[in-house]
Amino acid sequence: MKSYRKELWFETKTRREFINITPTLEQCLEESGIQEGLFLCNAMHITSSIFINDDESGLHHDMEIWLEKLAPEKPHTQYKHNGFEDNADAHLKRSVMGREVVIAITEGRFDFGPWEQVFYAEFDGKRKKRVLVKIIGE
Amino acid sequence: MKSYRKELWFETKTRREFINITPTLEQCLEESGIQEGLFLCNAMHITSSIFINDDESGLHHDMEIWLEKLAPEKPHTQYKHNGFEDNADAHLKRSVMGREVVIAITEGRFDFGPWEQVFYAEFDGKRKKRVLVKIIGE
Amino acid sequence: MKSYRKELWFETKTRREFINITPTLEQCLEESGIQEGLFLCNAMHITSSIFINDDESGLHHDMEIWLEKLAPEKPHTQYKHNGFEDNADAHLKRSVMGREVVIAITEGRFDFGPWEQVFYAEFDGKRKKRVLVKIIGE
Numbered sequence: 463m464k465s466y467r468k469e470l471w472f473e474t475k476t477r478r479e480f481i482n483i484t485p486t487l488e489q490c491l492e493e494s495g496i497q498e499g500l501f502l503c504n505a506m507h508i509t510s511s512i513f514i515n516d517d518e519s520g521l522h523h524d525m526e527i528w529l530e531k532l533a534p535e536k537p538h539t540q541y542k543h544n545g546f547e548d549n550a551d552a553h554l555k556r557s558v559m560g561r562e563v564v565i566a567i568t569e570g571r572f573d574f575g576p577w578e579q580v581f582y583a584e585f586d587g588k589r590k591k592r593v594l595v596k597i598i599g600e
Numbered sequence: 601m602k603s604y605r606k607e608l609w610f611e612t613k614t615r616r617e618f619i620n621i622t623p624t625l626e627q628c629l630e631e632s633g634i635q636e637g638l639f640l641c642n643a644m645h646i647t648s649s650i651f652i653n654d655d656e657s658g659l660h661h662d663m664e665i666w667l668e669k670l671a672p673e674k675p676h677t678q679y680k681h682n683g684f685e686d687n688a689d690a691h692l693k694r695s696v697m698g699r700e701v702v703i704a705i706t707e708g709r710f711d712f713g714p715w716e717q718v719f720y721a722e723f724d725g726k727r728k729k730r731v732l733v734k735i736i737g738e
Numbered sequence: 739m740k741s742y743r744k745e746l747w748f749e750t751k752t753r754r755e756f757i758n759i760t761p762t763l764e765q766c767l768e769e770s771g772i773q774e775g776l777f778l779c780n781a782m783h784i785t786s787s788i789f790i791n792d793d794e795s796g797l798h799h800d801m802e803i804w805l806e807k808l809a810p811e812k813p814h815t816q817y818k819h820n821g822f823e824d825n826a827d828a829h830l831k832r833s834v835m836g837r838e839v840v841i842a843i844t845e846g847r848f849d850f851g852p853w854e855q856v857f858y859a860e861f862d863g864k865r866k867k868r869v870l871v872k873i874i875g876e
Binding site: 636704712715 | 739741743776778780781782783784808809817818819820821826829830832833834836837838840868870872874
């Protein structure tokens with residue numbers, strides 16, 4: 463069994479942002495040399511997500527509006543978590559969108575459907591945050 | 601390390617539908633001959649989900665109503681994604697219900713609790729769509 | 739390839755509760771002797787979740803309020819599932835929070851960010867329920 467590990471770093475300019483990290487993850491997979499196995503990618507922080515969906519700007523706009531409706535940022539005082547911090551909504555948004563994805567590796571490539579792209583979702587940005595890649599297989 | 605891969609195809613008659621795929625997945629597991637390992641099952645399309653819950657028609661009815669409340673299909677014009685398409689709500693519903701499940705394999709069987717059943721959730725059906733099975737183990 | 743399996747049992751005194759199970763999972767990992775691999779932890783019941791987030795009581799209070807808003811317990815009669823049971827809301831809350839987490843194991847330890855903690859989320863407690871740990875690796 464082979465294993466591979468890498469940390470990716472992100473620092474967004476805005477509080478919330480979606481970043482397509484598929485090309486970066488493909489580089490990790492190539493570096494690993496793993497042909498058959500499972501690829502785990504997870505946010506290492508608890509106010510961000512990794513998710514798979516469409517790379518379409520209209521959809522990302524809809525998601526921003528939708529998540530803000532499900533778990534509004536403001537007023538900050540509506541949340542008990544917001545004493546020293548103001549990011550309770552980011553913890554909730556991340557709960558909807560998920561911490562991690564597990565991707566099948568087949569013949570050295572992501573075994574994806576036609577539109578699957580991997581995104582880093584930042585819900586409390588403007589600071590350095592990490593994502594973990596771990597691959598196991600052969 | 602052994603690995604196994606299979607694509608499953610679905611074409612629902614309605615826009616939204618839940619299909620119990622547990623028996624089909626059990627066949628895959630048997631075919632694989634894997635006794636100990638991890639079983640990944642994921643939607644290959646970004647408007648459908650794989651999830652584990654109860655096979656109870658009342659609950660499925662409740663889920664349909666609930667998801668429609670969280671991410672309503674209509675009016676289609678409320679979503680920017682809905683230019684050439686009308687399925688923005690399906691992308692959001694899938695975000696709630698998740699893309700994938702990872703199931704433990706123990707002694708050649710799904711290591712399930714008493715009521716766990718695996719479902720394919722279609723949120724934008726009436727066309728051919730795929731689900732991926734990938735198993736790794738020994 | 740090594741594999742490890744354990745069942746954890748919980749019986750909460752209240753209907754809903756979040757329990758930090760990170761120390762228990764760390765014991766499982768140590769027992770397994772696995773240095774590199776993937777650690778799956780899933781609820782074996784369909785009205786509870788495993789999730790990773792912050793161990794902060796204010797946030798847990800916010801999550802309780804938030805989940806109750808997204809999928810209210812009462813009135814019980816609003817759900818078709820609630821014939822002989824009254825736990826439809828628990829099935830929905832668990833759908834938001836997720837069934838499982840997959841954690842990277844690196845050098846015999848959880849490969850976690852600074853605040854990641856694993857929780858058992860009970861949404862229909864006051865009875866014995868199980869969580870599964872399955873680790874594969876080397």
